[in-house]
Amino acid sequence: MENTSYERRRADALIQTLDAIRATYCDGQHGDPIAAHSGIPSLDEVVRILANLEEIFYPGYRSGNPACSPSLDIFIRRYLDMVYDSLYEQVVRALPFRWKGEYGRAQGIPAIENVEAEAERIVGCFFSRLPAIRELLKKDVIAAYTGDPAAHSYAEVILSYPAIRAITVHRVAHELYRLGVPIIPRMMSEHVHSETGIDIHPGARIGESFFIDHGTGVVIGETTEIGNRVKIYQGVTLGAKSFPLDAHGNPIKAIKRHPTLEDDVIIYAGATILGGDTVIGQGSVIGGNVWITSSVPPHSTVLHDNPKPIVKKPGT
Numbered sequence: 001m002e003n004t005s006y007e008r009r010r011a012d013a014l015i016q017t018l019d020a021i022r023a024t025y026c027d028g029q030h031g032d033p034i035a036a037h038s039g040i041p042s043l044d045e046v047v048r049i050l051a052n053l054e055e056i057f058y059p060g061y062r063s064g065n066p067a068c069s070p071s072l073d074i075f076i077r078r079y080l081d082m083v084y085d086s087l088y089e090q091v092v093r094a095l096p097f098r099w100k101g102e103y104g105r106a107q108g109i110p111a112i113e114n115v116e117a118e119a120e121r122i123v124g125c126f127f128s129r130l131p132a133i134r135e136l137l138k139k140d141v142i143a144a145y146t147g148d149p150a151a152h153s154y155a156e157v158i159l160s161y162p163a164i165r166a167i168t169v170h171r172v173a174h175e176l177y178r179l180g181v182p183i184i185p186r187m188m189s190e191h192v193h194s195e196t197g198i199d200i201h202p203g204a205r206i207g208e209s210f211f212i213d214h215g216t217g218v219v220i221g222e223t224t225e226i227g228n229r230v231k232i233y234q235g236v237t238l239g240a241k242s243f244p245l246d247a248h249g250n251p252i253k254a255i256k257r258h259p260t261l262e263d264d265v266i267i268y269a270g271a272t273i274l275g276g277d278t279v280i281g282q283g284s285v286i287g288g289n290v291w292i293t294s295s296v297p298p299h300s301t302v303l304h305d306n307p308k309p310i311v312k313k314p315g316t
Contacts, residue, residue, distance in 0.1 A: 041090045046187045049086050052079045053172055057134050061158050084123060090184055091119040097182040103253065104182075122179045133171045136208055140167050143209040147231055162196035163212035173202035204238075206230075207263070214269075221258035223276060230261050233269040233288075241275040241293055262298065 051062065056079050060067030067075050092115055099109040112118050144157045144164060151157050158164055169192040173185035185202035193199045198215045200206075203222035210226060212218055214234035220226075224238045240257035256276035265280050267273070268288040273280065280286065281298030290302050 039093050041093045041184055041187060043187055043191070045086055045090055046184055047191055049083055049090070050169055050172065050188060050191070052083045052086075053130075054168060055079045056083070056130065057137055057168060058158050061155070080127075084127065087126070088119055088123045091122055091181055092116060094181055094183045095119060098180065101182065122176075122181060125179055126175055129175050133175065136171055137164075137168055139209045140164065140211065143211040143229065143231070147211045148213060161215075162198060163215045166192050166196045166198035166200060166212065166215065167206075167210060170200045170202065170204070170206065174204070174206070177202040204258075223256045224258040225260040227261055227263035227265070227282070229263055230265045230267075232267040235270040236267050237272045237274075239272065239274050259292075 054062045055065075056076055059072065059075055065075075095112060095115050095118060098104050099111045141154055141157050141164060144161055145151045145154055148157075151161075169188050173188040176188075177185040189200055189202045196215060198212060198218045200218075200220045201222040201224070204220045204224040204226065206220075206224075206226045207228035207230065209229045211231045212233075213231065217235040218232065219237045219239060221239050226238075238259050238261070243251040243257070244255070246252050259273045259275055259278040259280065261267070261273075261280045262282040262284075264283045265286070266284075267280075267286040268290075270289040271286045271292070272290070273286065273292045275293050277295070278293060279295040280292075281296055281300060283299040284296050285301045286292065286296070287301070287303035290304060292302065296302055
């Protein structure tokens with residue numbers, strides 16, 4: 001008797017909830033920003049693509065599988081095969097958001113007649129860039145090892161440094177961003193952001209031998225430009241001063257909003273550097289917790305006045 005009453009109440013609750021939640025769904029063109037979609041990119045598959053690319057960049061490091069059995073060529077080819085097919089499928093799913101997304105509709109971006117052909121072109125271009133990405137990553141690993149006295153081997157850096165994971169994903173996401181792939185680059189960057197605490201927008205342009213020491217809390221905005229051999233510490237923000245608005249009060253997109261760091265810059269923990277016109281000149285050192293909204297000449301050192309510590313004796 002009690003079970004029957006429970007089942008009846010359960011059924012009534014489910015029906016009422018279904019009716020209520022159904023009313024919240026409508027055509028996305030009529031105001032529902034999260035209308036149901038089919039054929040969207042798969043987050044699980046995008047994460048799997050990243051994992052397989054890491055096996056290509058760092059053979060045997062991530063999975064612990066022998067990279068030279070029976071040969072390195074066979075090992076790499078296996079992962080290249082998996083990445084190519086999966087990435088092609090996800091790019092096919094993502095491309096319509098160029099013109100179907102809110103920004104694409106607002107800009108009047110035309111639809112692609114042959115999505116499959118464009119996806120194949122993009123994946124081919126991306127694959128042609130994989131050797132260059134790996135060369136950059138080798139320099140990033142060396143920069144981390146030489147820049148951190150606590151590092152005892154390259155293997156330690158690759159296996160345990162969150163910055164290397166974040167930079168690896170960024171190098172991949174940035175290439176897809178440059179090729180005009182919607183959604184997927186941001187899915188990649190936000191996935192590794194959730195794992196490492198390092199937030200690098202895929203649009204950011206980052207030179208070679210880049211190192212983020214410790215890493216947690218770093219934010220690097222979309223239009224940031226970073227030169228070669230730059231080193232930053234935890235809690236650094238490379239952001240925008242404000243968001244200029246259009247005639248309708250919406251933020252203007254696709255403009256330079258974030259700072260430029262020239263070669264050989266060092267930025268210490270907690271510093272905030274804002275603005276698209278802000279340039280940190282070559283070889284400059286930015287001290288911890290400094291707030292900067294205007295350019296700094298090359299080879300400058302920017303520090304706060306040293307605060308005077310106040311020591312209170314017991315009982316005072």
